[in-house]
Amino acid sequence: MVVSHVLSPALVPSASVDGNGVVSDISSSTHQLTLNQKDFNTLIQNKKIVLKIIFNTPTSSDHINIYDYYKLKFNVVANFEYGVEIE
Secondary structure, three states: OOOOOOOOHHHOOOOEEOOOOOEEEOOOOOOOOOOOHHHHHHHHHHOOOOOOOOOOOOOOOOOOOOOOOOOOOOOOOOOOOOOOOOO
């Protein structure tokens, strides 16, 4: 079973780029995602989260290079209560 949630590209800001098209400063953002009970149970069962990251560049004739030393850091933090019934 696949749980699918989409974050709007507008919510993930791009890094600052200098006049040569090279990243000159990082960007940071925080996103909150609320899972319903079915999605939460799927997450507990599969014990994995898969992120599909898409880099979109501006619609212009100038191409943006993505260099091999660029990094994307994505932290996932959970805040929840989970009850277990013991018989």
